Amino acid sequence: MSQQDIINSLPAHLRPFVKVQDYSDYTPRDQAVWRFIMKHLTGQLEKTAHPVYLDGLARTGIALDHIPSIEEMNACLTQLGWRAVVVDGFIPPAIFMEFQALKVLVIALDMRSVYNVFYTPAPDIVHESAGHAPFIVDIDYAEFLQRFGAVGMKAIATREDLEQYEAIRKLSILKECPDSSSDEIASGEAELERLAQSEQPPSEAALLTRLHWWTVEYGLVGDPDDYHIFGAGLLSSLGESRHCLNDEAVRKVPLTVDAVNTAYDITREQPQLFVTKSCKHLSQVLEEFAASMCFKRGGAESLRTAIDAASMCTATYDSGMQVSGVFCEVLCDAVGNATYLRTSGPTQLAYRDQEIIGHGVAWHSEGFGSPIGHIKDFSRCLSEYTIDELAAHNIAIGKPVRLEYLSGITVEGTLDKVFRQDHRNLILTFSDCSVQDLHGRILFDPAWGTYDLAVGSSIPSVYGGVADRTALQLYKPTPHTETIRVEHDVQLMACYALVENVRRAEKNSSDPDIQDALTAALEAYPEEWLLRAEMLTVASKALHERLVDELRSLGETHDALQELTALAINPEYAFAKSA
Structure with a gap:
């Protein structure tokens, strides 16, 4: 399956985040x-990573001698029921989680620079x-990862979270670009x-991001005194x-749900790590945290969490x-039941995650409000009544209607329409409608226009984001912070290409002309440590000795290059930080 075929198979609102990998870049x-x-x-990692790791590299299309192409990875991942796409750096966390829930691995397009090999x-x-990718081959882990995405999609983020994401993305781009000034980085x-x-x-x-960090990114598996590495952040860091x-x-x-109380600092090595017993244990901890989230709990408390977040959220009625x-507001009765909810600004009404025609942000541009609860003398939720049953209760289109909620809220006006779906x-929709609470507060005035009442007796779920993501896209790519591209030294790249050709035996390493070209490259780029490291595998004995001497000298004169x-x-060198 081509890159474009996979992009086309994604929901429309996710496609703008996906890039196309040009391997020649x-x-x-x-x-x-x-x-x-x-x-x-x-x-x-041969002995310290979970045994699945090395097998997983090969089975997910990841070779050791070249950067993987997205086609190579997808040829393998599709056999496992997953796909992969490439993106430009950090994407919004909710979008990342949605990809994961769809069993799509998000792969950053760029390769770290030679200046950031360790970190x-x-x-x-x-x-x-x-x-x-490697642990996708473990079915239990893959299911945990997908479930994490599904839970993460529902998490309520604050406005500050979104600002912090933008700041992290901008700073990461500046730090990765060698042309960034110290003032730019300091400002970020x-x-x-x-x-x-x-x-x-x-x-x-x-x-939830903390839990992701301490498991998916920096997790250990086993026991605190006998463990293996499985977290991606550890698996991809030499240091x-x-x-x-x-x-x-x-x-x-030992990993428990209490790990969410431990913050992390991405700029330093972690002072502690959490150890899970198994993939099953990972899933248990995730579900324990999920049970505490608003999408599971609902009710007035969850609506207040959404209000405090000041971000776009969704409340689901039992209907x-x-x-x-x-x-922006939730009214409650004396025992804490939510009786009325209100939004400010553009609002979407949906059912089964599909925007209801005529009830998008264009119609509800200035906010929305509606009661929650049972109607007096009604034995069931109003949503469950047939049209004939409604008529028997004097609720009929074109007629004056008065609804009295148990909470004391009253809705009185002419019923113009009833929107039904799935027999609910x-x-x-009312005209000439007034809505008041028990204390006489005006919740809707006839002068305000048409009143749309959402039917439902309770709010069992509240979650972050919108119901219909295709109709209302909250998260958009940020082109003003796209990764900064730098100009490369063409001659230097030719030197690396020459060494690669020798390594692949496309050039004869014993050819005097090749040896002269390698020597010339060393003299032209006396500070290029990686070029020397590459040459070690193809150099003659005499040149090999020179390379070792020059690498040792570079390490002695440049602290950043010592390790x-x-x-x-x-290769058996033990890092000073782990000594």
Whole structure:
């Protein structure tokens, strides 16, 4: 299946986030970075990663000697019931979760730069493919990942969460680009720090992100004293995949739902990690947290959570009616039951996740309000009555109607329409309508126009986002923060390509002209450590000795290169941070 076929198979609102991988955009040096990382990662992880890891790499189309193409990955993933698409860096968390719920792996398009081999501030293809894909071959884990996406889609995010996402995305792009100025980076860091200082308690979305971090990204499996690595953040990091094994520096804590109380800092190595017993255990912890979320609990408390979030959320009536908007008020009776809800600004009415025709944000542009509860003298929810039964209660189209709710709210006006679906009354539309609460407060005045009443006796679910994502798209790609492309040194890339051709035996390594070309490349680029690391596998004995000397010298004169050059010379090198 081609990239375009997979893009076309996605829901329309997700397609704008997907890019097309042009494999020719990866430079020979990008390929060298991939090889260096994967060679040493797989060597380190052979015994420390969960046994599924190495098998999973091969079964999901991820080779060690070249950056995977999305076609290679999809040829394998489709056999497992999954697909993959490429995106530009960070995408909104809710969108990421929706892809995951659809069994679509989101793969960052870019390759980390040679300056960020140990740690990349932005998502890259190493982390997203070699980190996340391998465990898809484990059915229990794949089901956990999909369920996590389905739960994550429902999490209520605050307005501050969305601002923080934008700030993180912008800063990650600046840090990954070598042309960014120190002032630009400092400004981005200051903005993120400002947002992080919020005194508001973490939202559902923020807490769920923590659980994702401590499991999917940085999880260990086994027991605190006998564990293996399965988290993608660890599997894709040369430094942390080794550092995490240091039990003195990194505490190992049994995984419980309490992990959501532990914040994390993406800029530093983690001081503790959580250990799950199994994939089943992962799913149990996820469901324990999900049970606490508003989409499971509903009611007035969940509506108040949506109000505090000040973001677009959805309330679902027991009739199936869905109201999506920015909630601003909920009225309650003496025992805490929600009796009336209200939104401000554009609002969508939907049923079974499909916008009801004529009830989108164009019609409900200034907000929406409707009662919740049972009608006096009605034994069932009003939604369950047939048209004939309604008429027997003096509720008929074209006639004056008065509805008295148990809460004391009254709706009085001329019934113009009844919208029904699946044998249910979902919306009653009134003209010349007034709505008042028990204390005489005017909730709707006839002068305000047509009144649409959502039918339902309770709110069993409240969740983040909108019901019909196709009709109302909340999250849009942010082109003003697209990844910054840099110009590459054509001659340097030719040097890397030459080494690759020798490695693939397309060029004869013993050819004096080739040896001269390799030597010339070294002299032209005396600071290029990775070029020397690449040459080690193809150089003659004499050149090999020179490469080792030059790598050792680069490590001695450049602190930032000390561990990289040591690892290039000796794959068994033990990082100082894990000593």
